[in-house]
Amino acid sequence: MSIADTMSVAARNAWALTFGPGVEQPDPAPTTVLWDEPHRQLRRFEGADDGAPTTAQPGVGVLLVPPLAAPASCFDLRADQSVARFLLGTGRQPYVVDYGDISFADRRMGVEDWIDEILPEAVLRSSADQGGAPVDLVGWSLGGTLALLTAAAHPELPIRSIAAVGSPLDYTELTGIPQLRAAATLTRGLGVSTLVRAVGGVPATFTRLAYRATALERELTRPWFIASNLASTERLARMTTIDRFMADMPGYPGRFYGQLWGRWVLHNDLGRGVIEFGSRRIALADVTAPVLLVGGTEDAITPASAVAAGTRTLRGAASVRYETAPGSHLGILTGPGAARTTWRYLDEFLASTRNAHFG
Known part of the structure; x- marks a missing residue:
């Protein structure tokens, strides 16, 4: 590219970032809505741009499960950062469940709403x-x-x-958690839980700020990166895609976050392998299906x-395969190296379980 062309592209990008709509507009993969109720919209990704049904054979369905406090677009950020499109390319049929926005009206929703209903x-x-x-x-x-x-809770499903990619299964291993637990002993954990109950949950604004804080270096070097x-x-398109993703982050329902804080953070139920809801106990040891775990070596x-x-x-579990991948928390799912690591692990794992007996 000539100097003149380079300067022209730079000027066009600077204008798009400053006054325009951005260097690249969202282009999500086409989907068909199969079920549309609050906090449980189910969509099927389609293989054709016109939204026509895919030709994938029955028995290759993959349900993509996003976390709370993150949009379902995490599985389809852009054309080359899309787990959904990758799965379509392997002949599988991906679906995604979308929880939508979380508001004060949803403050009574808890973990049970997700594992028993949604x-x-x-x-x-x-x-x-x-x-x-x-x-x-x-x-x-x-x-x-x-x-x-x-x-684990519903073996009949x-x-x-x-x-599970980047999924926390022992909260004592998370950065800063031991210190938080030590501080919480002074108030018996009531400080955070009382505040969360008062506002009905963790607002979306806070989850966005918290996510940015985990990538502080990225935020601080952003002006230099753009220049x-x-x-x-x-x-720049990759950068704006991540910016858009973070801007769309919803919050946590109050009851859900209270359970996460009280049982998972303070008591580390997940690390012990058993979570408790009153007299109810759900043991991770009751999972019988094959499991793939992917951890991020640079995941903060x-x-x-x-x-x-x-x-x-x-x-x-019938088997547990554990792998690691480089990149940030989101990067191990959709970053530049995901195709060579996480996606490859996933393809191999799904192929190995394709003929697994169900019943």
């Missing part, structure tokens, strides 16, 4: 769309944790396998050791 319904409807065949679950971050708990990459439309939110904890608590 995810089981998504599994059953995805399976029905596949002619009744079992489906594979792929969850990112807390979505993987919820997928595992759903399988048609789940063939579960892949040094004004002539690289691709790099969920260190690889917090994911690897599942290799000792998922004792009843």
Whole structure:
């Protein structure tokens, strides 16, 4: 590219970032809505741009499970950062459950709403769309944790396998948690829980700020990154895609976050392999399907050791495969190296479980 062309591209990108709509507009993969109720919209990704149904054969359904406090677009950020499109390219049929926005009106929603209602319904409807065949679950971050708990609580569900990417399974391994637990002993954990109950949850604004804080270096070097990459439309497009993703982050329902704080952070139920809701106990050892765990070696939110904890608590699984991938919390799912690591692991894992017996 000539100097004149480079300057022209840089000027065009600078204008797009400052006054225009951005260097690249969202271009999500086409989907068909199969079920549309509050906090449980189920969509099927389609292989054709015109939205026509795919030609994938029944029995290859993959349900993508996002975490709370992150948009379902995490599985389809852009054309080359899309787990959904990757799965379509391998001949599989991906679905995604979308929780939508979380507001003060949803403050009474708890973990049970997800593992007893939202995810089981998504599994059953995805399976029905596949002619009744079992489906594979792929969850990112807390979505993987919820997928595992759903399988443990409901062994009757048609789940063939579960892949959990960057999913916390031992909160004592998370950065800063031991210090938070020590501080919470002074107030018996009431400080955070009281505040969350008062505002009805964790507002979306706070989750966005918290996520940015985990990538502080990125935020601090952002001006320099833009200045040094004004002539690289691709790099700027990736940056704006992540910015858009963070801007769309919803919050947590009050009751859900109270359970997460009280039982998972303070008491580390997940690390012990059993979560408790009053007299009810759900054991990770009750998961019987094959499991793939992927930890991020550079993940500042969920260190690889917090994911690897599942290799000792998922004792009843038909198999537990643990792998690592480079990149940030989101990067191990959709970053530049994901195709060579996480996606390859996922493809191999789904192929190995394709003929697994269900029943």
